[in-house]
Amino acid sequence: MARVDECTYETIREKLPSPLRGLADLAYNYWWSWNRRATKLWEKIDPEHWAEYKNPVKLLLDTPHHRFRELLRDDDFMNLYELVMEQFEDYMNPDSTWFSTNYPNWDKPIVYLCMEYGISKSLPIYSGGLGILAGDHVKTASDLGLPFIAVGLLYKHGYFRQEIDENGNQIEVFPEYRPEEMPIKPVLDRNGERLLIEVPIEDRTVYARAFEVQVGRVRIYLLDTDVPENSPDDRKICDYLYNAEMDKRIKQEILLGIGGMRLLKALGIEPGIVHLNEGHPAFANLQRIAWLMDEGLTFTEALSVVRGTTVFTTHTPVPAGHDRFPIEEVRKRLAKFLKDRGELLELGREGEQFNMTLLAIRTSSYVNAVSKLHAEVSRRMWQDIWPGVPLDEIPIEPITNGVHTMTWVHNEMRKLFDRYIGKVWREHTNLEGIWYAVERIPDEELWEAHLEAKRQFIELLRRKAMERNERLGTDDPIPAIDENALIIGFARRFATYKRAVLLLTDLDRLRKLLND
Template sequence: MELRWKEAAIPKRFARLIDLAGNLWWTWQPDAQRLFERLDPVLWEEVRHNPVALLRRIERARLNAAAQSPGYLELYDRVLAEFDRALTGETWFERAFPAHTGIPIAYFSTEFGIHEAFPAYAGGLGVLAGDSLKEASDLGLPMVGVGLLYQHGYFNQRITEDGWQEALYEDLDLENLPLSLMTGPDGQPLQVEVAIAGSPVRARIWRLQIGRIPLYLLDTQLPENAPADRELSAQLYAGDPERRIAQEMILGIGGVRALRALGVHPGVWHLNEGHSAFSILERLREHIAEGLSFEEAAARVRETTVFTTHTPVPAGHDRFSFTLIERAFAGYWEQLRLSFQEFCELGRQDEPWGPTFNMTVLALRFSDHRNAVSELHGRVTRRMWAHLWPDRPAEQVPIRHITNGVHVGTWLARRMRALYQRYLGPDWMERVDDPALWERVLEIPDEELWTIRRHLKRKLVAFMRERARRRWQRNHVSPIQIVASGVLLDPYALTIGFARRFALYKRAYLLFRDPDRLRRLVNDPQRPVQIILAGKAHPADEPAKRMMQEIYRLIKDPAFGGRIAFLEDYDIEVARYLVQGVDVWLNTPRRPLEASGTSGQKAALNGVLNLSVLDGWWREGYNGANGWAIGEDRDYEDPNVQDAADAASLYELLENVVVPLYYDVEADGIPHRWLRMVKESIRSLAPFFNTRRMMKEYLHEMYFPALEAARRTAVAIPEPVRQGVRGHHLAEQPAGPRSAEHDTIAGGGEHGV
C-alpha cells in the first residue's frame, strides 16, 4: 500500500491529502471537496467525486501547480486544521455526558448511504443510516457501525427506449475505496465464521471511517468459502429467501462476532430495521454460555437493545418459513437450550398461509427500547403489532416514535450554507436544532435568497443536460430518450421534483391520472410548469416497473413539450441536485404507508417548498403556511376513492395556488409572497427535522436507559464463550489510502478497539 502511494508521487507538502481521502468526513465538508476538485475539475467529475481514484490518477504537473498557488495552500492548511479538530477536539457528547464516553453504541444496518462513490445503499433506509453515523461523528457519540460489504452494490438503472428498467451490476473497485482490511498479528485477514445450514461460512472485516465513527463491513468473498457462499455479500437485498436468510445471519450473528474479534463490547445494540435481528440470537447464546438461564439472558439482551422499525408495509418485514429456519440454523437452537419449536416461537408470526419466522417480531420481543419513525407511523405500528401485547389496548403498546431527520452538512447546498453563515451566525452549524436560531431566516433579504434559488435551479438543469450529453456520446440512445432526460428544460420555469423508490404505494402515477389536465398545466405559455422524476424500482417488483414504463411513455409524448423529464439512475448525487434545485418537492404516498420520508426535509433546508400528502414527517411539519397539503388528514378504506380524492386535490392546488403564487412577481422581478412562504418553511422545519435533534432524542429516550442497564450488568464476554472468531489481536491492511498518522488520528481506540 505505501509503495503504491510512493508511485503516485504525492508531494510531501500535500501528504495529508491521503489522510483526508481515507476518511469520509470530507463528504459533508464543502471546502474539503473543493480541495480535491480544484486539483483537476474534469478528473473529479470523471471519477464521480472519489478522491482515492483522483489521487491515483492525477498528473504530477497538477499537484506541482497547486503547490505554487497561495490560495490552494491556504485552503489546504485550513481544511486539514478543521479535519484534525473534528477528529481530536472535545465533542458535545464529551462535555455533556462525560460518564458515558467509554461505552460503545453498536449501530447495525443492512445498508449505509454515505456517498455516491460507495454504492452500498438502495434508498432512504441506507441514507438515514449514513446520516446517523455522520451526526454521531459531529456530536462525538461513541458509536460503531456494522454492515455488509456488497461487491456489486445495489444496481445501476438504465431505461430502454420503451421505458423498461434494466438493472446493471458492476463490481466495486476496492482498490479505489478508503477501506482498511482488519488483520491479525500474523498479517492475515481477521475472520469470523458463521455456520449456515451446517457448513462454516467465513467473512473478513473491513473498516470504513466516517469522521470519528468506524463502520465495519463483513465480506464473504473468500476462496475458502464455497462459490455460493462467496456471493452472500455480493448483492444488496438478494431476492432468494435462502440467500436472504444467509445474508442476515452473516450480518447479525457474524456482526456480533466481528465486534468481539475487534475487542468492541457495546453497551447499546441499535438495530436499524429487522434485517440484523439475528444478532439477538447470538447475544442470547453468549449469555447462556456464561451460565445464565434463557430468561436471564433474554432480560440482559432486552434492556440493552434498541430497535427501529421503518415501514408499515408488510412486504418490508422479512419472514422465513420454519423449514428454511430449521435448515439454515441446523441445531443452533440447542445452544440456547431450546427445542426447535421453542426457537421458532421467538419470531413467530402467523400468516394466512401458515406460521413464519418474522425478523421484526424477533426484534420487538427482545428489545425494551422500540420506536417508529414519525408520530403517525408510531400509531400505525402500535396497531400493526398489538397482537404481541394481547393484554394491552393498541394505544398502550410500548412502541414510541422518534421522527427521522437529515444531516444538514450533507444535504445543504454550498451557497445556502454560506447564506446561513452570514445571517444565522458563525456557530449556526452547532445549533441547527435550536428554533430560536432559525428565526433569523426571516431577516434574509429576498433578493439574496431569490438569487441563490435561481442559481441552484440553473445548476440542476446544467447537470441534467450534461448527463444527457454523456449518455448520447456513450450509448447512442434515441433522440426521444435524450429529450426525456431533460435537455429541453427551462432553468427559470416553475420546477417540481418527484424522486424516491418506485413502489406502487408511492403513487408516482397520481400526477398523471388526468393526462389532458397535466398537458394544459405544463404547456401554459405564460406560466409553464416542468416536472422532474427519478427513482428505481426493485428489480423483482414487476408491477412497479410496469408503472414506471407507462409514465415514461407519457413523458416521451411530444404533447408535453419536453417539460417532463425522467432522470435515470437515481443515487445520492442525483438526489443532491434535485433537493437543492427544484422549486417544489412533491410526495404522493398512499397514506398511511409512508413511515416518515426524509427527501422533503432535505429540500426544505434548501428553500424548496413541500407539496405532500399528510403522511409521515409532513403530517408533523405542515403548519398551513410552510407548504401545501394534498388531500385531507384522514385514512381511506377504498384506495380508488383515495386516489381520486388526492389527485383532484393535487391538480386543484397546482392550478389555483402553487403556480399562481410562483408567478406572482412584483415590479422588481421577485416573487416576494413565494419567498415569504420559503422562509416560513425553513424557519419552521429546519430546527426539528435534522439528525442533530434526532440523535439527541435517541440518546435521551433510548440509548441512555440502555447504557445505564449495561453499566449495571457489565460483564466482559470471556474467551471460551466466543465462537467463530479466528484471531483476536488487531492490525489492519489498507485497501485504500491510509497512513500511519491517519490511524493514530482516526483509529477506533475511543470505541474500545
C-alpha cells in the first residue's frame, strides 16, 4: 500500500496544543460531516469561519494559536471534544459491523467508480443528484463496514456555482480550490515520492497524481493531471467537472476508467467486484479485459471474466446522462492503449457512435436502474441489446435510490425520532416494523419540527439575499416569507428535464395545494 503525504496534516498537528491534537485526525475524516456533535465542535472554534467554508482543515490552518489556548480553558468545548473523539474512536474501531457479521469470509474490496461524489461542501467535486447519491453510497458503505474503495477525479474548479447578477440573470462562477487546504492527502509511493499514474492517451503518456479522502471507514482515491510532467493542455484535463469540450470529456473518462484501474494496481488493490456508477467510468472494463488478454486469455474469455465481476447502475433516461462520442474520436484518443486490440472498441459501438452506457451494459453481469418505473423505461430503451427477449424479462432490475439517513434527517426530526422510536433507528434504519412507531408522534409536534426546519431555511434565504445585495452594492428589499406558505424550489439547476411545467398540468390539484 502506498503512503499518504501528511505535510499539511503534520503542520496542523504541530500547531495544535497536545490535548487537542485529535482534531487533526478528525479534520481529515469526513465522518464529522454526518455527526451533529462533531460539526458543533468545529462551529465552536469559529462560528463565522465555519459558516462560510464548512472546511475543518482550512479552519484549523486559519485559527490563531491564542484561540486554541482559549478553548483549552473552555470546559464546554473540552467536554464536547472528549465526547466526539470517543465516538469517533468507537466508530473507526468497531468490534463488528453488519458486513463482517454477515460476510465473514469476504476477502476482496468492492471498487466503486463514479464521475462525482457529493460528500460535503468542502469537497466540491459534485454537480447534483448522481454525486449526492454516490456520496451517500460511500457513507452508507462505511456505516455497514463494507470493504469499499471509491475512485473519482479531483477538479480544480469543480462544478460552477450559481449567482444572480444585477439584472436578475443567472451567472456561472468557477472558484479555484487548493488541495492543501482541503480534507484530502496526496498519495506517495513506497519511496516517499508522489505517486504518478501513467495513462495512455492518443500517442503519449499522460501522468496523474493521486489524493486520498477518508470518509468514515471508506477511502476515496481521486486522480488529477495538474503535474509538471504533462503538457499545459493535459494539465487542464481535470479543470472542470463535466467539461463541455468533447476532447476533455473523453480524456476525463479515460482517466477515470483506465487511470482508475491503473491506480488501484499501483496501490496493490485487487477488486472483488467493480461497480460502475453510470457509464462515465466504463473504460475501466476495457483496461481489465486488456490485462487479462496480456495474460493469455482470448478476448471472449477475458470479457467473460470481467463481466462476471462487474455491476452497473444506470440513472436516467435523459440523453444528457448517456455519453455518446463519434467512434473515430474515441479511437483517436485510445490509439496508444488499443494498439492491435480493436475489438475492444466494438463493445461500445452504436453505429458510428461510441456509447458509454452501452459499453457498461455489455461488460456487466448485473444492471440496475434506480426505481421500479426507471427499470421499466430502461428495458424499453435498451431492449435491442437482448433481441427476442420479452420486455419484462430483460435483465435490468430496480433498486430504488435511498439516502444516508444521518446526513439528511434534520436535527429537529432526529429529536422526534429519538423520543418516539428510540435511538436504534440511527444504526438500524431497516429493522422490520421500526418505522410504524412514527404514528405515535403527535401531529402538532411533527408540524412544529417541520416549521422549525422551514424557519431555518427561510433564514438561509434571507442571508443569501443579503449577501447578494452586498456583492452587488444594492439595497434591494428582502421580502418576508410566510413560514406557512408553500415553497417550491429547484436545487442546483432549473433543468428542463425536471419537468417543472408538470405543476401546471392539473390546475385544480395545484389550486388545492396552494390553498390548503
